[in-house]
Amino acid sequence: DQQVKQNSPSLSVQEGRISILNCDYTNSMFDYFLWYKKYPAEGPTFLISISSIKDKNEDGRFTVFLNKSAKHLSLHIVPSQPGDSAVYFCAATVLKNSGGSNYKLTFGKGTLLTVNP
Amino acid sequence: NAGVTQTPKFRILKIGQSMTLQCTQDMNHNYMYWYRQDPGMGLKLIYYSVGAGITDKGEVPNGYNVSRSTTEDFPLRLELAAPSQTSVYFCASSLTRDRGRSPLHFGNGTRLTVT
Numbered sequence: 001d002q003q004v005k006q007n008s009p010s011l012s013v014q015e016g017r018i019s020i021l022n023c024d025y026t027n028s029m030f031d032y033f034l035w036y037k038k039y040p041a042e043g044p045t046f047l048i049s050i051s052s053i054k055d056k057n058e059d060g061r062f063t064v065f066l067n068k069s070a071k072h073l074s075l076h077i078v079p080s081q082p083g084d085s086a087v088y089f090c091a092a093t094v095l096k097n098s099g100g101s102n103y104k105l106t107f108g109k110g111t112l113l114t115v116n117p
Numbered sequence: 118n119a120g121v122t123q124t125p126k127f128r129i130l131k132i133g134q135s136m137t138l139q140c141t142q143d144m145n146h147n148y149m150y151w152y153r154q155d156p157g158m159g160l161k162l163i164y165y166s167v168g169a170g171i172t173d174k175g176e177v178p179n180g181y182n183v184s185r186s187t188t189e190d191f192p193l194r195l196e197l198a199a200p201s202q203t204s205v206y207f208c209a210s211s212l213t214r215d216r217g218r219s220p221l222h223f224g225n226g227t228r229l230t231v232t
Contacts, residue, residue, distance in 0.1 A: 004159065034220065043121070043207050043223025044160070089159060104176065105221070107159030 003027045004092050006108035014116055019077040021111050023090030026071065030092040034105070035064060035075050038087045047088070048075070051095075080115045087112050119143050123208050123224035130198040130231045138193040138227050140208030148211045149191040150175070150221065151183065153204040160207065166191055198231045205229070 005024045013019045023033075031052040036044035050057040050064045050073070057064050063076045077084055090108040121142045130136055142149065147168045152160040162175030166185040180202055182194040191210075195202060205228050209221040 009157075041225065043209070043225050044221075045223065046220035049220070091159075104162055105160075107161075109157060109159050 002108075003030075004090055004106050004108040006088075006090055006111050008111050009109070010112040010114070012114045012116060013080050015082055016079045019075075019080045019084065019113055019115065021075040021077075021088050021090075021113065023073045023075075023108055024071060025073075025092050027092070027094075027106070028071070029094045030106075032093050032095045033064070033066065033073050034091045034093075035062075036089045036091060036107075037084075038089065038110070044089055077113075080113075082115045082117050085113055085115045121208055121210055121222055121224035123206075123227050125227060126225070127228045128230070130195075130229065132198060132200065132231060134198050135194070135196050136198070136229075138195075138206055138208075138229075140191045140193065140224060141189050142191075142208075142210040142222070143189065144210060144212070144222065145188060146210035146212050146222070147188065148213070149185065150209045150211075151181070151191070151193045152207045152209065152223075153177065154207065154226075155204050163193065163206075195229075200231050203229060203231045 003026050034049040035047040037047045038044040048059050048062050048064050050066050055066050066073045087110040089110045091105045093105050124139045150165045151163040154160045161177050164183040166172045172183050205226045207226050208224045
């Protein structure tokens with residue numbers, strides 16, 4: 001039972017254009033969401049996160065949007081650069097009522113983004 | 118600044134063999150974790166530790182053991198390797214338990230094949 005779904009295994013965009021990576025979740029208890037980026041032969045690195053009390057969080061070229069009613073979040077990268085080519089993982093957790101600590105992050109399968117020069 | 122270091126990078130085991138995956142971090146993080154990533158899948162938590170001497174099971178602990186004798190080291194032990202344990206294993210650490218302010222720092226992984 002996949003609680004975090006990234007339905008697009010891959011995405012290809014041109015340099016300078018917008019990349020939109022999507023993520024859907026089924027567990028309505030999730031209240032904190034994160035995106036990790038992974039290059040080949042390396043571990044994932046944290047990119048950006050969003051709490052369920054917000055609907056948008058921005059950090060430079062990266063913006064995450066959260067639509068709670070649709071149980072959907074998306075990561076926008078503008079403008080896309082060749083160095084953004086990587087696998088992007090969406091992850092979710094339940095922070096409320098856990099004292100801010102929940103060791104379980106539920107990950108999606110990832111989306112491979114390729115940015116073409 | 119090394120961060121989280123995992124050894125070995127690659128390993129091939131025969132069914133029934135045992136091995137220890139090493140993980141060490143130099144960031145003085147109390148919290149450490151072991152994840153596995155199967156091909157085409159997301160990461161799943163195997164074990165975690167909130168400090169030296171304290172460990173607990175994650176989602177998929179069967180077939181594994183851990184210990185945490187120091188803040189820096191968190192080895193993962195496979196006692197009787199099975200083909201189902203073929204995976205990429207990631208060790209991670211975090212400064213605090215606050216997932217909002219303290220994201221995970223991952224090592225570069227150990228690719229394990231059991232044949």
